[in-house]
Amino acid sequence: MLKTESKIHELENELKLAKLKIKKTVAVLKRRTFELNTTNNKLESTNKMMEALLDDQSSRLNIIVENSPFGIVLTEKGKLIKINKALQNILGYSQEELLSLTIKDISHPDDLYNSLKLIHRLEKGSIDNFFIKKRYLKKDGTYVICKTNVSAVRNTYGKVKYQVALLEDITLVEQQSKMLKALNLLSISILGKNDLFDISWEIAKNTADHLELEDCVIYTVDEEKNILTQVAAYGKKNTKGFEINNILTVPIGEGIVGTVVKTGKPELINDTSLDDRYIIDDNVRLSELAVPIIVNNKVIGVIDSEHSLKNHFKQEDLETFTNIANLAAAQFNNAISLANEKKIQAEKNKLLIKLAKSNDELNNFAQVVSHDLKSPLRSMSALISWIQEDNEGGFDNETNNNFEKLLKKVDKMDHLINGVLKYSSVDKVNETIQQVDLNKLVKDILQVIHIPSNITIILKSELPILYSNKFRMQQLFQNIISNAIKYNDKAVGQIFIDVKEYDNKYLFSIQDNGIGIDEKYFKKIFKIFETLEVSDDNSTGIGLSIVKKIVTMFDGKIWLESEVGKGTTFFFELNKEQKINTEIV
Numbered sequence: 001m002l003k004t005e006s007k008i009h010e011l012e013n014e015l016k017l018a019k020l021k022i023k024k025t026v027a028v029l030k031r032r033t034f035e036l037n038t039t040n041n042k043l044e045s046t047n048k049m050m051e052a053l054l055d056d057q058s059s060r061l062n063i064i065v066e067n068s069p070f071g072i073v074l075t076e077k078g079k080l081i082k083i084n085k086a087l088q089n090i091l092g093y094s095q096e097e098l099l100s101l102t103i104k105d106i107s108h109p110d111d112l113y114n115s116l117k118l119i120h121r122l123e124k125g126s127i128d129n130f131f132i133k134k135r136y137l138k139k140d141g142t143y144v145i146c147k148t149n150v151s152a153v154r155n156t157y158g159k160v161k162y163q164v165a166l167l168e169d170i171t172l173v174e175q176q177s178k179m180l181k182a183l184n185l186l187s188i189s190i191l192g193k194n195d196l197f198d199i200s201w202e203i204a205k206n207t208a209d210h211l212e213l214e215d216c217v218i219y220t221v222d223e224e225k226n227i228l229t230q231v232a233a234y235g236k237k238n239t240k241g242f243e244i245n246n247i248l249t250v251p252i253g254e255g256i257v258g259t260v261v262k263t264g265k266p267e268l269i270n271d272t273s274l275d276d277r278y279i280i281d282d283n284v285r286l287s288e289l290a291v292p293i294i295v296n297n298k299v300i301g302v303i304d305s306e307h308s309l310k311n312h313f314k315q316e317d318l319e320t321f322t323n324i325a326n327l328a329a330a331q332f333n334n335a336i337s338l339a340n341e342k343k344i345q346a347e348k349n350k351l352l353i354k355l356a357k358s359n360d361e362l363n364n365f366a367q368v369v370s371h372d373l374k375s376p377l378r379s380m381s382a383l384i385s386w387i388q389e390d391n392e393g394g395f396d397n398e399t400n401n402n403f404e405k406l407l408k409k410v411d412k413m414d415h416l417i418n419g420v421l422k423y424s425s426v427d428k429v430n431e432t433i434q435q436v437d438l439n440k441l442v443k444d445i446l447q448v449i450h451i452p453s454n455i456t457i458i459l460k461s462e463l464p465i466l467y468s469n470k471f472r473m474q475q476l477f478q479n480i481i482s483n484a485i486k487y488n489d490k491a492v493g494q495i496f497i498d499v500k501e502y503d504n505k506y507l508f509s510i511q512d513n514g515i516g517i518d519e520k521y522f523k524k525i526f527k528i529f530e531t532l533e534v535s536d537d538n539s540t541g542i543g544l545s546i547v548k549k550i551v552t553m554f555d556g557k558i559w560l561e562s563e564v565g566k567g568t569t570f571f572f573e574l575n576k577e578q579k580i581n582t583e584i585v
Helices: 002-068 085-091 095-099 107-123 173-191 196-210 255-263 314-390 397-428 436-446 470-488 543-551
Strands: 071-076 078-082 129-137 143-154 160-169 216-222 225-233 249-251 266-269 287-297 298-307 434-437 456-457 465-468 493-501 506-512 555-564 567-575
Touching: 002 196, 071 085, 071 249, 078 095, 085 160, 085 225, 107 129, 107 143, 107 160, 173 196, 173 298, 173 314, 196 216, 196 298, 196 314, 216 493, 225 255, 249 255, 255 266, 255 287, 255 298, 266 314, 287 314, 298 314, 397 456, 434 436, 434 470, 436 456, 436 470, 465 470, 470 493, 470 506, 470 543, 543 555, 543 567
Parallel strands: 456 493
Antiparallel strands: 071 078, 071 160, 129 143, 143 160, 216 225, 216 298, 225 249, 266 287, 287 298, 434 465, 493 506, 506 567, 555 567
């Protein structure tokens, strides 16, 4: 009994302890539940705040992405899944159209290989991002050049889940850079070239290479035949060297290039299939750009390029071609000028040879004729003298006067023949240039010519020492001085010889107070055999012609001022550096 009671008592104590533990556990649970509820409330509040913050950040990010001036695209395994507005504008597609395409669809075929290599390295994990300059195809069939930065978005296992690409359109910058490079290289390649053929081939080749054209053809204008002819070509028409397969000629005014020549304005054709003027050359191409080469407001050629795609050429290409055409025009002008100079020089040389031959023939003729004329003149003079001697006192005064006149005419004829010989031999005298003291030369002349007692010759200035031909200088001064003496009718005749010095010239003047010359004879008196109406029977009309010829031979000038009854002044200008102009003689 006692044992049972003891057992019950023990169980009651254990129960009390168990209740106490339960009570404590419940209290702990209540406290923990309160704390958990508090934590849950805080976590719920935090989650709401995080969701709101993420929504706000996502909204801000979308705003940034959509308003970025750069094209942004998110791809998954090459497929486009997110595209911003800037990329749509760059490529000309709508968002719906782009979402149905892949990176391969919008990549230029020639740039795709390098792009795929870098993407493969990205997926292997060897790089996290890369930069590439790449061409992308637009909806209209043309392409843009973009600076592209691609980054990987990886999952927790390091695998590439997405790719984010940032695209900057640098097409215009690249085109301008390419244009400047092409112009610089073209300038270097044609520098110093003076042949139209060489220049044309350099332009065609360099333009096609540096601007990556399918072809480039240079036409030149033949005005006589009224056609354009291909003189240089780069592309399928040029398979070797500097040869053109099936050279095309186009009438001016026909075709696109012919129209450019006629109007002088460039033509940019986006679709040649819609243009009736298009002339098929080696292949049908759908775009064409033709720009005139203009020199001195005249079209002398055309730079032409065609492309197999529609809408290939842009305004920037037109500006580039215009700059190339301007560069070509300057070089073409030099080449044409040089060719013309060579042609003129060749013709001039032929004329000089012909002139020299004519001069030789004329001089020989003058010598022969003068010799043949002098012999009968001498016979005539002797015969007249014999007749007078045989019939001395037998003729009346009138007959004797006629014989005297006849003798004077014979004498004048003799002077005339001598003058012709002198004139024809002016350019045959030894052309030696030596020091000539003009003061001494003039004084020597005054000692040998006849000066009437009523005429005074005065040197107003010290005459210079010239390096010239002494004989010609003597002929020059003596003829003018003699002319001034011969035509002086004053009781007190005066002749003044003067000179003025300039930088590289001397201006000489010989002035008289004689009969003077009417202005209508100013040019006439320098022509051979021309004399004044009042001249005497002894005038041959050759002296001043010799003067004119000598002055011209020394690249000088001669002219006169005169007033009838008051006198004449002859002016002649000579270079200080004397050189005989052999082209004149």
